[in-house]
Amino acid sequence: APLAYLAAAIAGFDEAEVMYRGQRMRATQAIEQAGIAPVKFDLKAKDASALINGCTASLAVAILAAHDARHLLTDACLSLGLTLEAMRAEMSAFDPRIQMARPHAGQIKTAEVIRTLLNGSTRTTHEARAVQLPDELRRTDIPYTARIQDVYSLRCAPQVYGPVFDALDYIDTIIGKEINSATDNPLIFNKEEGEGFEIISGGNFHGQYLAQAMDLLAMAIT
Structure with missing residues (x-):
């Protein structure tokens, strides 16, 4: 319609x-x-x-949604970087060796993005964490010791953002194929032998590939 x-x-x-x-x-x-x-x-x-006759309208909506999702994920990475700075975070959770021990592409990419954003930061260091700010309740008679690890919401970011990167890559693959596909029916082909053409009926108009990809997009972005 x-x-x-x-x-x-x-x-x-x-x-x-x-x-x-x-x-x-x-x-x-x-x-x-x-x-x-x-x-x-x-x-x-x-x-x-x-x-x-085809799923072109669904494809157009999918393209816009996938485009917006990429920007959303970029903003989320920037927000995460700012949060790590504000919290004087421990960066060991983003060490490439940890990511290679569970080598999902998105997880590796997330950690790399955060390391790039915070490269040279003087706040995500032991020295910065050792500084006692006026509003912190910390006993001054006990020397500060190195923080072993941060809370889940910070150190698990590669394992949470990573699947989103991977999902968007998969979705872009589906969309890329759909953009370059014939999805109407029937389709007309030149005859393999001789002159003329053949009219062949099929089901390329069905939108399941896009529907499944968009369900995944909704879950990933949520």
């Missing part, structure tokens, strides 16, 4: 209506007001089916 509305508007069908600048009007009128040269379709056999 969304593709039918879109195709009718682009094709300039008289009955097609759109919202343009807050006004409901005929698609042809909106195209004219927008200064866009009208697209003249001379629809022939199968053309209408190709325009409306």
Whole structure:
């Protein structure tokens, strides 16, 4: 249905209506007001089916969602870096040797991103943690000893952000294939032998690949 509305508007069908600048009007009128040269379709056999039969609308939404998810994850990494700075965190949890002992690509990448962000930081050090700030309740007669490890919410970041990186990489692979696919039905192919063509019916219009990827995206971002 969304593709039918879109195709009718682009094709300039008289009955097609759109919202343009807050006004409901005929698609042809909106195209004219927008200064866009009208697209003249001379629809022939199968053309209408190709325009409306597929998962292209779902793909467009998926592309936008995956794009936003990448920005969200970038912001989350920056936020994590700032948090580690503010908390004068112990950086040992981001040591590459720990990540290689459980070598998931996303986990390794997360730790590398954080090490890059905090490279040269003077706050995520033993010396910085040894400084007693005025609002800290710490006995001055007991010397500060090195912190062994931080709380879960800090040191488990590679194991939490990592699966999100991996999920987004998988989702981008699905989207990349879908962008470059024919998802309408039937499909027309040149005959392998001789002249002419073959019309073959299949199920490429089904949206399960996108649906499953978007369910994963929802879980990963949550």
